[in-house]
Amino acid sequence: MQTLFSETKKRNVLGDGLGMVLRNKRYIVWFWLLNLVLAWFGTSSFRKSADAIMEHSLYSDRLVHGFDLAVMFDLYAHPEFGPMKSSTTPAVLLAVVFFFSIALFMPGIFAGYASTYRLPREDFFRACGRNLWRFIRLMIIAGIVMGILAGILFAINGAIVGKAGESTNEVLPFTLRVINFFLIFLVMTALRIWFDLAEADVVLNDQRAVRKSIAFAFRHAFGSLPRLLSSYVVAAIVAGIILVGGLWCWLRLVPSAGIGRAFLLIQLIALLLLIPRFWQRGITVSYWQQMMLAPVVAVEPVTTTPVPVLPEPTPVVPVPVTPVTGT
Numbered sequence: 001m002q003t004l005f006s007e008t009k010k011r012n013v014l015g016d017g018l019g020m021v022l023r024n025k026r027y028i029v030w031f032w033l034l035n036l037v038l039a040w041f042g043t044s045s046f047r048k049s050a051d052a053i054m055e056h057s058l059y060s061d062r063l064v065h066g067f068d069l070a071v072m073f074d075l076y077a078h079p080e081f082g083p084m085k086s087s088t089t090p091a092v093l094l095a096v097v098f099f100f101s102i103a104l105f106m107p108g109i110f111a112g113y114a115s116t117y118r119l120p121r122e123d124f125f126r127a128c129g130r131n132l133w134r135f136i137r138l139m140i141i142a143g144i145v146m147g148i149l150a151g152i153l154f155a156i157n158g159a160i161v162g163k164a165g166e167s168t169n170e171v172l173p174f175t176l177r178v179i180n181f182f183l184i185f186l187v188m189t190a191l192r193i194w195f196d197l198a199e200a201d202v203v204l205n206d207q208r209a210v211r212k213s214i215a216f217a218f219r220h221a222f223g224s225l226p227r228l229l230s231s232y233v234v235a236a237i238v239a240g241i242i243l244v245g246g247l248w249c250w251l252r253l254v255p256s257a258g259i260g261r262a263f264l265l266i267q268l269i270a271l272l273l274l275i276p277r278f279w280q281r282g283i284t285v286s287y288w289q290q291m292m293l294a295p296v297v298a299v300e301p302v303t304t305t306p307v308p309v310l311p312e313p314t315p316v317v318p319v320p321v322t323p324v325t326g327t
Contacts, residue, residue: 011290014231017282020113021275027109028278032271038098042091103139107131109278110203113285127203134202137210142195146188153184186229189236193228194221196284197292204288220292231283239276242269 021028108124115123157180164173197217198210207213221228246269254261 011286013227013283013286013290014234016286017231017279017284020282020285021278024109024112027112028271028274031105031274032267034101035098035270036267038094042094045090099139103135104128104132106199106281107135107203109281110200110285113282114204114289130206131203134208134210135199138195138199138202138214141210141214142191146191146195149191150184150188153180153187157181157184186233189232190221190225190229193225193232193284194218196281197221197288200284200288201292204285204293216292220287224287224291228283228287232280235276235279235283238279239273242272242276246272 105128107130108119108128111127112119112124157177160180161173161177164176194217195214197220198213201207201213201216202210205213246265250262250265254265
């Protein structure tokens with residue numbers, strides 16, 4: 001017998017995950033378009049309220065050719081603008097829709113990354129529908145676990161920084177706050193790796209019992225934490241570089257009155273920031289294929305040497321002897 005996938009364990013999850021993203025660039029474009037459409041509808045109520053007040057007012061020039069915070073607060077205070085709830089409710093509801101869309105479409109993306117060919121549309125949506133409720137349960141459990149742990153960590157951080165503020169060293173509270181934030185980032189990233197692996201196992205292993213995937217992913221996430229955490233941190237650093245570079249371009253290349261250029265730059269930044277997020281999903285799928293997938297064993301037929309069949313011996317029939325009589 002020969003065990004397959006012996007060569008896949010030698011692949012680097014960082015490069016392999018990036019290769020999955022580059023082979024399936026359409027997923028990034030789809031999510032960017034979905035985000036753009038939901039954002040457009042989410043801000044429609046605010047646009048209508050603002051247009052009714054500022055469309056025929058020279059006061060709006062202070063928002064078109066720059067951003068004046070006092071003018072924005074004055075806009076909110078106008079009775080014609082209406083209650084703040086009417087402008088923010090659509091945005092909040094559509095944010096929930098975007099959260100639901102992640103739970104709906106992410107299983108298909110996992111299936112597409114794990115496929116060695118271009119996943120047909122029917123298979124993509126089949127994976128989405130089959131795993132929707134599983135993903136919702138996973139995301140609820142992840143939200144509870146990460147929310148509780150984040151609350152505990154931030155409470156500890158506040159206590160440490162508050163205690164450090166009593167010292168005579170003025171730099172110590174700031175230094176401890178930065179160190180603590182970095183440690184919290186690492187802990188929350190480790191938790192995200194855990195639940196990303198659980199999501200991958202639910203989809204790719206077709207696991208109905210979510211708790212089994214959570215336990216299975218826990219063993220692998222913290223058993224291979226240095227390898228996975230370093231890969232996720234590299235992707236997060238790339239996201240930070242994209243964000244800082246986008247803000248630099250905003251300050252240097254976009255004039256205050258350049259609404260069109262500002263819109264295009266924002267959308268470009270939003271599109272590029274999706275790449276590291278999908279890259280981390282590719283890292284998860286690559287690791288699952290190498291370390292969590294049950295090895296497939298190819299059974300080779302056993303060849304046996306044929307035994308020659310010897311003919312049966314012919315029985316010897318004794319010839320009767322006729323006695324000779326004398327004359």
